[in-house]
Amino acid sequence: MLFLDSSNPAEIRELFAWGVLGGVTTNPLILSREAKDAILEERMREVIAASHGPVSVELIAETEAEMLEEARAIHAWDPARICVKVPFGEAGLRVTHALAKAGVRTNVTCVMNFNQAYLAALAGGTYVSIFSGRIRDMGYDAREVIEQTRARFDRERLTAEVLVGSIRHIADVNEALFAGAHVVTVPPPILRKMLHNPKTDETIREFNAAWANRGK
Numbered sequence: 001m002l003f004l005d006s007s008n009p010a011e012i013r014e015l016f017a018w019g020v021l022g023g024v025t026t027n028p029l030i031l032s033r034e035a036k037d038a039i040l041e042e043r044m045r046e047v048i049a050a051s052h053g054p055v056s057v058e059l060i061a062e063t064e065a066e067m068l069e070e071a072r073a074i075h076a077w078d079p080a081r082i083c084v085k086v087p088f089g090e091a092g093l094r095v096t097h098a099l100a101k102a103g104v105r106t107n108v109t110c111v112m113n114f115n116q117a118y119l120a121a122l123a124g125g126t127y128v129s130i131f132s133g134r135i136r137d138m139g140y141d142a143r144e145v146i147e148q149t150r151a152r153f154d155r156e157r158l159t160a161e162v163l164v165g166s167i168r169h170i171a172d173v174n175e176a177l178f179a180g181a182h183v184v185t186v187p188p189p190i191l192r193k194m195l196h197n198p199k200t201d202e203t204i205r206e207f208n209a210a211w212a213n214r215g216k
């Protein structure tokens with residue numbers, strides 16, 4: 001499945017019309033670029049209206065108590081659609097566990113290796129976000145992390161889904177899917193690139209020209 005990694009309502013509405021997307025992910029970096037003057041709740045309500053499926057909104061708070069308070073407020077915006085994005089860490093695991101017990105869906109984010117992914121799933125995360133591009137930036141093999149994580153989740157029948165973000169190229173999308181990602185969250189420019197192949201364009205032009213020139 002593909003999600004869109006964006007907080008731009010107009011672009012989200014346009015790309016959801018393709019019929020290929022199942023959810024949206026955002027993060028504070030994306031929001032600071034795309035919605036720097038917006039009020040977070042208002043912007044997220046626009047994102048929800050422009051899409052369908054889960055919408056991940058990341059916590060900014062850093063202590064466990066503040067994270068839980070922020071999570072409850074964000075979740076109340078739309079309990080059926082909001083997925084609380086929890087940065088990985090000790091407080092993050094405790095918050096993930098508490099939210100899971102309360103029936104709130106979570107997306108444990110900034111996961112860079114198998115160990116973190118495993119802990120996030122054991123704590124009750126709904127999604128575990130593995131950062132493909134950033135893992136490769138550190139010199140490690142993102143494909144191996146995704147493959148090993150998915151294999152372990154399946155083996156122990158853990159309910160967490162492997163979500164792969166930090167996508168930089170079309171090849172990263174394919175690699176993540178073939179390695180077993182349940183979901184890949186794709187930035188809009190990469191999704192647009194996935195449309196095109198020069199041979200497709202050439203073939204369509206050839207077919208249409210043949211029809212236009214029939215009988216000549």
Ligand SMILES: O=C(CO)[C@@H](O)[C@H](O)[C@H](O)[C@H](O)COP(=O)(O)O
Pocket residue numbers: 005025026027029056107109110129131133134163164165166167168185
């Ligand atoms: O974590 C998720 C999805 O759950 C994404 O929104 C994730 O934050 C983004 O893909 C990354 O921040 C983008 O990574 P990068 O391209 O900045 O390395």
